[in-house]
Amino acid sequence: MEINPVKGTHDIIGGEANLYSMIEHTAMQVASCYGYKEIRTPIIEHTPLFLRSVGESSDIVNKEMYTFEDKGGRSITLRPELTAGIMRSIVTNKLYANTDLPLKFFYLGPCFRYERPQAGRYRQFNQFGVESVGNPSFFQDAEVIALGYRVLETIGLGEVRVLINSLGDEESRTAYKEALRKYFSKHIDKMCSDCKRRLEVNPLRILDCKVPEDIEIVKGAPKMTDYLSPASKAYLESVIGILKSIGIETEIDSTLVRGLDYYTGVVFEYHLPKIEGVDNIGALGAGGHYANLLAEVGGPSYEGIGLAFGIERLAYVIKTVHEFDTNFGIDVYLMGMNDSIIEKNFALADMLRGSGFSVESNYEVKSMGSLFKTANRKKAKFAIIVGEDEVAKKEVAVKNLKTQEQTLVKLEDLENVLHSLLNAYYASEYESPKEE
């Protein structure tokens, strides 16, 4: 009997996995440049961690958590996001005792949310994110937003829009929630059942509703920006100003509230502008400031700011917008037409791989024509043909499979010659990328 994958999960295979790795490595590299260090926390945590941090009014806690009882009767949850676990880890390991604040971490790994699967929305997906904890300053907020933008720029998505808002301080938020409650009470009969619940527990959550009719009603709601205290307003403007000074434009979106309860102050999202043929998959990444989260899970009252990208969404965009070719080739296909040469090629391939070339060779005797077909199928840049003559002269024929040019190369020079041939190959691709 065939066993299907679990709904909302997906296999990431071959070139697609290469694309994921490329995105992940780039993100990690950029975060390292900003002084962030890696942290790896468990996929399972005690359920109360998420109830207390992500919050009981969030969709995540209400509808999306994978929670189960383990054999010891404990309530365990597959992490729906990583920030809560990192705060837990800071407390468990007393990292807050470090005098050198802020603590700056980046992370990468799978998250689990029981959502309705659709474009850009899975039940198991991967996040890359960063957290900076313990040094509240608008510079720190700006640093995290800039880091996220630089990640996108480096993977080729510099055209994104950076949306920003502030949820203000406690006082501004209370006043704003009151205004929202008043406004939505008049419309709630026509709104979805989730919004009815949200009105009771946290009317801010209504602004995040994705039901089209509700979005129309949200458009007429009071704006957070009208309720910000002068200090919160000045803070937001400082973040916007400092980002502008390094060439990063932001747009204030006064309905941006984010779906997690722990955010306070500045919140932001990265969105693609509308592009033909690309589904609207929501935010590529998002984050915000949290003033009380560490204290909420038992640590000192250090403030923090973080962001997270969905790797699936980034990969989707790169594939559709940039038509990224996930079918990577190899550098060299080594061709041998008889058993003794095939055996010699086994050693030659091993040597070339040791020098960093990607190399494959044939293990069965085949005709030259059939081997060339294989080389092309494997998208080899070069074929190396070794015949009896060549063995005698200790040389091989190197053929550029794009130009069909062939060169005889002494075995002892092969490594150096291959390096320069490959450099020339890449240079020619760079000069005329459209010619093929």
Ligand code: ATP
């Ligand atoms: P959305 O509003 O799209 O539901 P969210 O507010 O729930 O997103 P966050 O919790 O802030 O998202 O997660 C950060 C990022 O993780 C999102 O911007 C998105 O790129 C990605 N992400 C969130 N949920 C999913 C999912 N179910 N599948 C794939 N990626 C996701």
Ligand code: MG
């Ligand atoms: Mg969501």
